[in-house]
Amino acid sequence: MDLIPAPSAVEGSHSGCFVMDGRTSMAAAPGTERTERWLRTVLGAAFGLTLPPAREGARNTLTLRVDNALRPEAYRLTVASDRGVEIVGGDSAGVFWGAQTLRQLLGPRAFRSAPVGTGAAALPDQVVEDAPRFGWRGLMLDVSRHFLPKDDVLRHLDLLAAHKLNVFHFHLTDDQGWRIEIKRHPRLTEVGAWRSRTKYGHRASELWDEKPHGGYYTQDDIREIVAYAAERHIGVVPEIDIPGHSQAAIAAYPELGNTDVIDTTTLSVWDTWGVSPNVLAPTDTTLRFYEGVFEEILELFPAAVSPFVHIGGDECLKDQWKASPAAQARIKELGLADEDGLQSWFVRHFDSWLAGRGRRLIGWDEILEGGLAPGAAVSSWRGYAGGIAAAEAGHDVVMCPEQHVYLDHRQHGGPDEPMPIGYVRTLEDVYRFEPVPPALAPEAAEHILGTQANVWTEVMDDRSRVDYQVFPRLSAFAEVAWSALPAPPERDFADFERRMEVHYQRLDALGVHYRPPGGPLPWQKRPGVLGRPIEGAPPNV
Numbered sequence: 001m002d003l004i005p006a007p008s009a010v011e012g013s014h015s016g017c018f019v020m021d022g023r024t025s026m027a028a029a030p031g032t033e034r035t036e037r038w039l040r041t042v043l044g045a046a047f048g049l050t051l052p053p054a055r056e057g058a059r060n061t062l063t064l065r066v067d068n069a070l071r072p073e074a075y076r077l078t079v080a081s082d083r084g085v086e087i088v089g090g091d092s093a094g095v096f097w098g099a100q101t102l103r104q105l106l107g108p109r110a111f112r113s114a115p116v117g118t119g120a121a122a123l124p125d126q127v128v129e130d131a132p133r134f135g136w137r138g139l140m141l142d143v144s145r146h147f148l149p150k151d152d153v154l155r156h157l158d159l160l161a162a163h164k165l166n167v168f169h170f171h172l173t174d175d176q177g178w179r180i181e182i183k184r185h186p187r188l189t190e191v192g193a194w195r196s197r198t199k200y201g202h203r204a205s206e207l208w209d210e211k212p213h214g215g216y217y218t219q220d221d222i223r224e225i226v227a228y229a230a231e232r233h234i235g236v237v238p239e240i241d242i243p244g245h246s247q248a249a250i251a252a253y254p255e256l257g258n259t260d261v262i263d264t265t266t267l268s269v270w271d272t273w274g275v276s277p278n279v280l281a282p283t284d285t286t287l288r289f290y291e292g293v294f295e296e297i298l299e300l301f302p303a304a305v306s307p308f309v310h311i312g313g314d315e316c317l318k319d320q321w322k323a324s325p326a327a328q329a330r331i332k333e334l335g336l337a338d339e340d341g342l343q344s345w346f347v348r349h350f351d352s353w354l355a356g357r358g359r360r361l362i363g364w365d366e367i368l369e370g371g372l373a374p375g376a377a378v379s380s381w382r383g384y385a386g387g388i389a390a391a392e393a394g395h396d397v398v399m400c401p402e403q404h405v406y407l408d409h410r411q412h413g414g415p416d417e418p419m420p421i422g423y424v425r426t427l428e429d430v431y432r433f434e435p436v437p438p439a440l441a442p443e444a445a446e447h448i449l450g451t452q453a454n455v456w457t458e459v460m461d462d463r464s465r466v467d468y469q470v471f472p473r474l475s476a477f478a479e480v481a482w483s484a485l486p487a488p489p490e491r492d493f494a495d496f497e498r499r500m501e502v503h504y505q506r507l508d509a510l511g512v513h514y515r516p517p518g519g520p521l522p523w524q525k526r527p528g529v530l531g532r533p534i535e536g537a538p539p540n541v
Helices: 033-047 092-105 150-162 219-231 247-252 284-300 319-323 325-334 339-355 385-392 427-431 463-470 473-482 493-509
Strands: 009-011 017-020 025-028 061-066 075-080 084-089 121-124 126-130 136-142 167-171 235-242 308-312 360-364 377-380 397-399 448-455
Touching (some): 033 061, 033 092, 061 092, 075 092, 084 092, 092 126, 092 150, 136 473, 150 167, 150 219, 150 463, 219 235, 219 284, 284 308, 284 339, 319 325, 319 339, 325 339, 339 360, 377 385, 427 473, 448 463, 473 493
Parallel strands (some): 025 061, 061 084, 136 167, 136 448, 167 235, 235 308, 308 360, 377 397
Antiparallel strands (some): 009 126, 075 084, 075 126
C-alpha cells in the first residue's frame, strides 16, 4: 500500500480484482454531487471514462454516499470484485477524501490530464477506513512578495486536495504588494499592486531584478478561486495584514500612514525584504478605510467557505507610533499602557467588527501582546510558546512554528540549495513534526484546531521555485496533519520514503517541480545568489 497520507486501516484478501473501465457507471447519492463532478472530470481525463449514471441494480458501479454514523471527514472505501467500488463518507467532505484515495489506488496514470495507456485500471479487493487527526490541515501561500497568477493558485488548490489538506490561507497583502481588487479603494491595486524593481535573493544581496513586478486578482478572480476551493472542500482564509506590513497600502493612500512622523507621499511599494517601519496610523480614518476593505472581503469570501478572516498583526514595529504625537494622544485618550496596547486596540476593534458579522478573527501570535480579544484565534508562528499561551488562555490555535513548517527554509545544508534561507528542514524533519506539544494539558490541547505549513515567497519568483520549496515536504506535512502517527521518534520514516517512491510518480504526472531526493537539478540551482542560511538545529521554543 503506497497511500499518502497513510490511512487509519486497510483490510482485504486481495484475492479478487475489480476493473474500472468504459462499462463502469456511477451512483451518486444526495450530498456527493461535488465528488461526482470531480471524479467524472479527473477520471474522464486520465482514462477516458464517462462514468454514466448507474441503472438500478447495476454491479459494475462506483457508488458514492453519505453515512452520518461516520465522523465528519471520515470515509470507508470498499473494493469488491463482484460489485465495484463504494465510497461512504461521514459527510460530503469525507466522500471527497475517499475519492482522493481512490485516485491514488488507480496508480500514477490517474494523475495525468489525458490517457497514456488503456482506459482501464484494476483494483484489488480491499477496505480502506480512514479519518483525519485534525480538522484544520492548512497551507499558507504568500502571493504578495511574488505574485502568482490565478491559474497557479487553482493548481495549488488541486495539490492541496490531492493531499487531503482542507485550509488555504491566502496571504494577499504586505509591504511588497496588494493583490486583491477593492472597488471603493481602486488605488490599492492601481498603485499598491506594483513595484518598480525587486531584491534578488536575501535582503543583504547586492543583486536586483530591475523588471517591474506585480499583479492582482480581480473580484471575479477571487470568486472563482473561492468557488474552486469550495468545490474541493477546502476552506479559504483571506489575510489582510494590519497594522504592520502595510507599506503597499500606505503608498496607495498616504493618509493611512503616520503623516506627523514622515512624509508618506514619498513612499512607494517596498522593493526589498524584511520588516518595514511604515505602519498604519491609529486613526479613525484608518479604521473606516479598513472596515470598507473588510466589507468587500466578506462579500467575496462567504462565511460557509471562510469562517475565519486573518488580520496578520505580526512584526508591527512601534517606532513611528512612539514618535507620533497623534499616536501618543490616542494612547492617552484610550487609557492604554503603551504601544503594545495600541496594537491590541486595533485587533480588538476588528475582532468585534468581524464577530458582529458572523466571522472569527485569527492573527499571528503577536496579537497576544497587550491582551487578546476573547473570540480571537492564533496562528502560532514564532514557535510553540505563543500557541501554548493562547490555548491555556482558552483561545483556539493553529500550530505553524517557523522552526518546523516554514517551507521557505532550506531543505539541505549543501551548497547547491537555491537562495538558502533559514534552518535546514529536511523531509524527515517535517515528517517528525508534532503539532501538539506533549506538555500541553488535555483541556488546553482541545484548543489546537490543527496545523499549517507556511510558504513565504521572497526568494520564490515563479511557480517552479514554489514547487521546489514546497514539495516533497508538503507530502510529509500532509501525513502529519491527517494521520494518527506515533510520537516523532517512533515514526517509520523508512516506510514513508518507500511510499514516496510511488508518490514522486504522481507528482511527476501532475507536473510538480519538486526537489529530487538526490538534490536540485541543474536548472533548479541559483548559484551566486545570496541567501540567509542559519546553521545548527532550530530552537524548540
